[in-house]
Amino acid sequence: MRASLLQIDVNDDESVASRRRRVADLVRDQAGVDLVVLPELWTTGAFAYEEFAAQAEPLRGPTHEAMSKAASDAGVWLHAGSIPEGAEGGTGSAAEGALYNTSLVYSPAGELVASYRKIHRFGFDQGEAVLMGAGTELVTVELPETVVGVATCYDLRFPELFRGLVDAGAQTFVLPAGWPERRRAHWTLLARARAVENQAYVLACGTAGTHAGVPQAGHSIVVDPWGEVLAEAGPGEEVLTVDLDPAKVAVTREQFPALKDRLLGLDTPAR
Numbered sequence: 001m002r003a004s005l006l007q008i009d010v011n012d013d014e015s016v017a018s019r020r021r022r023v024a025d026l027v028r029d030q031a032g033v034d035l036v037v038l039p040e041l042w043t044t045g046a047f048a049y050e051e052f053a054a055q056a057e058p059l060r061g062p063t064h065e066a067m068s069k070a071a072s073d074a075g076v077w078l079h080a081g082s083i084p085e086g087a088e089g090g091t092g093s094a095a096e097g098a099l100y101n102t103s104l105v106y107s108p109a110g111e112l113v114a115s116y117r118k119i120h121r122f123g124f125d126q127g128e129a130v131l132m133g134a135g136t137e138l139v140t141v142e143l144p145e146t147v148v149g150v151a152t153c154y155d156l157r158f159p160e161l162f163r164g165l166v167d168a169g170a171q172t173f174v175l176p177a178g179w180p181e182r183r184r185a186h187w188t189l190l191a192r193a194r195a196v197e198n199q200a201y202v203l204a205c206g207t208a209g210t211h212a213g214v215p216q217a218g219h220s221i222v223v224d225p226w227g228e229v230l231a232e233a234g235p236g237e238e239v240l241t242v243d244l245d246p247a248k249v250a251v252t253r254e255q256f257p258a259l260k261d262r263l264l265g266l267d268t269p270a271r
């Protein structure tokens with residue numbers, strides 16, 4: 001299974017419409033791979049808080065139109081990163097909780113097969129944490145060769161979410177992000193930790209460049225179920241293409257069956 005992570009340069013000089021067209025073309029260029037992954041909030045930038053409400057769009061808005069078409073033109077599964085979703089009934093009033101950081105997943109036919117509202121919002125008492133509502137549902141998506149568990153950026157710090165996804169069948173985690181350079185060491189460490197403890201692939205796709213004054217880490221990363229880094233991007237815009245062996249998840253879980261030794265958080269321990 002071949003995957004391409006598109007580490008997009010998100011900066012304040014490019015308009016959302018122009019970036020949307022450019023990213024759609026980059027997705028189309030990936031024809032021939034199985035899965036394409038985009039970063040978190042790549043239309044606005046994850047730290048461009050003032051833009052969230054202004055650029056909010058419905059689930060089936062302009063980004064959906066562009067990504068659905070790009071996925072079907074390329075014939076790829078597409079995790080299209082996330083958008084600031086102005087949920088039905090509101091155009092983005094934070095007080096109404098009408099905004100969400102929502103990921104979109106498309107089939108090679110361009111069908112929107114799943115969406116995920118980010119559960120853990122970043123910012124403590126400001127930014128996303130106050131501007132957006134929290135999702136409540138875990139989301140998995142069945143691809144032909146693997147079951148994908150979906151999480152977004154700051155979610156990476158919450159291992160219980162990933163364990164929940166494993167319990168729901170996840171074998172591969174796909175995580176779009178807008179992770180800052182300031183905490184790059186955490187990014188790599190946590191991506192590897194989530195892979196090792198869950199014996200799953202981690203495909204973590206961040207942004208490059210600087211937006212809203214926050215330099216981004218780049219360094220998108222793909223980790224295998226043993227915790228080995230299969231590929232890692234540099235700091236700039238880059239397409240990171242990697243071959244995965246989906247069978248490796250079951251093999252790792254069989255040969256080193258630590259997940260079966262769980263005692264807490266299960267109704268019935270596995271043994």
Ligand SMILES: NC(=O)CCC(=O)C(=O)O
Binds near residue numbers: 046122152154155177
């Ligand atoms: N967009 C985010 O969720 C940023 C997360 C982050 O900066 C961190 O966890 O550190």
